[in-house]
Amino acid sequence: MKITELLNIDAIDLQPHVSSKQEAIEHMVDLLDQTGCLNDKEKYKESVLQREQQSTTGIGDGVAIPHGQSEGVAQAALGAMVVKEGLDFQALDGQPTYLFFMIAAPKEAGGVHLQALAKLSTLLMDESFRQALIQAPSKEAFKQLIDEKENEKTEVKQQVHPDVLAVTACPTGIAHTFMAAEALNQAGEKLNISIKVETNGQEGVKNGLTQDDIDHCKAIIVAADKKVEMARFEGENVIQVPVKDGISKAEELVKKAMNQEGVIYHHGQNEKEKINPIRIFYKHLMNGVSHALPFAVAGGVLYGVLHLCQNALANSTLLSVLAMIYQLLMLMIIPVLSGYIADSIADRPAMVSGFMGGLIVCQGMAVNTIPTWNGTFVPSLFVGIIAGFIAGYFSLLLKKLLSYLPSCLKGIEASLLHPVISTGVVMLVMIFLNPYLYYVHNGILNLVYQFEINTPTKILFGAVLGMMMAIDMGGPINKTAYVFGIGMIINHDYTTMAAIMAGGMVPPLVIALTATLKKNKWSGRRKEALMNYINGISFISEGAIPFMQENPQTVLTACCIGAAITGGLSMYFNCGIASPHGGLFLIWMVDYPLQYLISILAGTVIGSLLLLVLKSKKENS
Template identity: 70%
Template sequence: MKITELLDLKSIDLNPQVSSKEEAIDHMVDLLDQSGKLNNKEVYKESVLKREAQSTTGIGDGVAIPHGQSEGVQTAGLAAMVIKEGLDFQSLDGKPTYLFFMIGAPKDSGGAHLQALAQLSTLLMEEDFRNSLINASSKEEFLKLIDEKENKKEEVKDVIHPDVLAVTACPTGIAHTFMAAKALQQAGEKLHISIKVETNGQEGVKNELTQDDIDHCKCIIVAADKKVEMQRFEGKKLIQVPVRDGISKAEELVEKASKGEAEIYHYQEGKTKQGIVRTFYKHLMNGISHALPFAVASGVLYGILYLLQDYVLTYQILTLTSYVQQLATIMIVPVVSAYIADSIADRPGMVSGFIGGLIVCQGISVSAISTNTVSLLAGIIAGFLAGYISLILSKLMSYLPKYLKGIEASLFHPILSTALVALIMVYINSYLYIGHSYIIQYVSLIESQMITKILFGFVLGMMMAIDNGGPINKTAYVFGIGMVVSCDYYPMAAIMAGGMIPPFVIALSATISKKRFVSRKEALMNYINGISFISEGAIPFIQKESKVILPACCLAAGLAGALSMYFECSIASPHGGLFLIWMVNNPLYYLVTIGLSTVVGTLLLFIFTKLKK
């Protein structure tokens, strides 16, 4: 049901004489009653006050939507009221309320009032639309504005086949994926172009594109930094960009796609038109993103066992937990290898990739050189080796006679690729271990001297902030995971501290100066992003003022990494942020590190802002 079907001229007042929250509620109840929606206004008012007692319906941004479901309502309806000078309605944001809607729903109407509430909330999200309602010169104009807005929304919703399709995906599937999806959807709405966006996040594929969608669209945007299913786009116009472009260049991409300014895509296994560095990065991140849950599980279990280390041999459940933790750790490298190979050669590459990773984990080698330490670097090399061997075999096997095609994928390919990868890996594994040992020794040498250790932490922290989820950030992060696998937990603590600083700096700046950012509410949400170790929340703010905010965040993140190393903080889990503070060695110093660095970063932001002006 449309909002305009619930609202009529009798229930609108653009110039009410009210001076308190109680008077506002009374007046809107009267408006509903005058429009014939109520059969007992006192009973209905009681339901409204009962709902208001639970929590304020002043939702913020100058809007209040009091509502009630009651036997006092005859038919579902709405009342609307505008107070141009504003009224204290005890809103969530503590600011005056200018725009009021009251919803009345009969007792037996199910969730009608909740549906109306959801529709209203969606319509009133845009500031320009709210302002137009507040400044409406007549009741007729007020209703007309809502009608036009609803029809515009429905026009987009009722499109059976969107003109533009998009797929977003980032390595961790947490922030960039959904930020890019939101930016593309908003760009579509702004440009009046129908768009459907599929997200490939940590919870899997959401809002999946159907074959019918693909067949009828003009163009497809793939904004992804990891492998997504591409074969389905055969023969369609396609734009392929990094996920960060989906955030920063959303309007440009949607406009190009709507005009069909793209090349026809032809699927070929393992073949793309991307540069070598980007192709390497995409394959690597596909492996890391799939292995991340294993690394987190292993790290958290390690933390639990560390806290209860005196009881591990006493209680069987802890002994079993220890075995599970070891298995989770062992699985990290084979999963990385398997999914790198999968990204290169699709499913045929997974078996040999997994075997290559297991050879690394088990230290299998024909050489007498000891390979008793797990190496993430060796696992990454095994994944790329398996992927490209599988790709070459797929090309060669395309020449097989047709009567052998049926057993190619199930017999010939997995046996030959596994045999080749295993043979090569058992010969080179010991040499990869030597290279890995040199890296570990070099890192240990850096960490043995306090000055170099602090400088090392500063560089790692700064790398996490310099592109907030981009290639430099991910390089530091992958290095940290590699060190966790090798049982060196100091770098990861510095990396995590550095990654939390940019969102904390944005949030604290917005707290101190209410007018520092236009979207203050989104800025304050960065407290949650910071606690969760999601540095991407700072991206929209950095993009708008990169010359001011980026240097401040980089220097503060570097300070956080340096202090983390100085206080010898360490953590065995590669994710979790402050939710896993109990796992950090020297947790109080770690909190001091993050707090002090956030304050320094905020001060630098204000100083750089003043210098720029």
């Protein structure tokens, strides 16, 4: 589909008489209507206005692309308009808009309007092209410029492979993954370097790198905090960094990749991570957490349902079945966690022993006692993590030892010898270590319970957890608190996770509230800042990162204090939640929901006011 195929010459106006955003929209709807592409002009205009209510389509740089998908559209079409003196279209950058395109798409047209929107956005990144359109002497010249630009783009795509490839991935696959991808794409555009970014998000791999891409690229950036498929990069120049660097250091990474400043990757020999044990530990742990998290969330929601219906539990077959499913889901968390930690360390051969190590932890098996799990024994996330690392590193050692086997036995190495030997050894080791590891586990639990018994220490404990969630917004400290909270859920302590989740909601809410209180607070990025209301109630702390980078010390101080207040109040009110994700969408599951909302509101308001004061002092100093 080409832009010029959608753009009718009669739907172009280079000298419109409009003086407001409303008039501009109505005039462009009229332009489209006179081409016969609309069967209900008012219904289509309503869809355009509804889209504008969500957020402005004035994308900045003097361009606006209002659009709508409606039953009032008979066939997909495009209109265009130039206002040479500029018009206030409430653009994201706060500047006047000169160039307007309006997209009309039928209700059942799939993503045709999104395709057109993506193509237009790409073409209009070129400032000289935008200026040429604004100065076009006639409708025919206007359309001809677009046709030439489209052909130019098509020709380049057919001849050139991306110079730089990238992969982004974070443990939850929600925010960091896509923020890093966007930052890398923007860096490539700014530096005029062709780039393709694969995302390993919650819905799986998107925009996957092909072998042809890999064979023709200069270098590959892997910005990931969990395991991604690396064997395909054998012999390529690779730069491996945490996913947060993909967000904050995107331009630097793209430049390094273009200059081939990475290392030649050999699968199983990651030189950079060998000298950074904390980084490699974190990566393996997060790979386990990312796979175990859906079990914890599903189990938590089921617990909420059962808790609400506890009076009917004994008399309901359905609720009894749900209770059994809940127990199975919670039981699966630790084997999945340990299995995927082992998989991250030593690939697929380690998964069997990792899963078995986790199951032994869940069963509480020890050298002198082998009990049957009956719902009263409480498994330990801490011990499960250790089981995963033992299984993974023993599998690495075993792989090295089995490499000396004669070639005639290589066929049974992966299918028989490795899983049998690794599983047997890990089982014996964990049965022996379990009692000692549980002493440590019980010591940690007793310490936590001591904190929670006394009000002053309980408030302090909640404040520390809340601050940990804000201090690096999705980084290692944040994830340490988060994993700890999941472990406490498994041990039926739900107040800890409530404080953690509440603290994690505060940073984006602080950003959004400051944008509400002071309209010019974020220098033309107010709309983006206001979107953090959604990030906040969704428990996506990462939404605050772009704003924190503008002024790290001030923003971080305000967010950390706000999150600490929220975490402390949540613990003080004994709020609890059994799910490790969901934010305020799961408020119905929270113990003392009103107090929970008060805690979040208090931290958000105090953090926002503090941010405004600190920002003002810094600007006046």
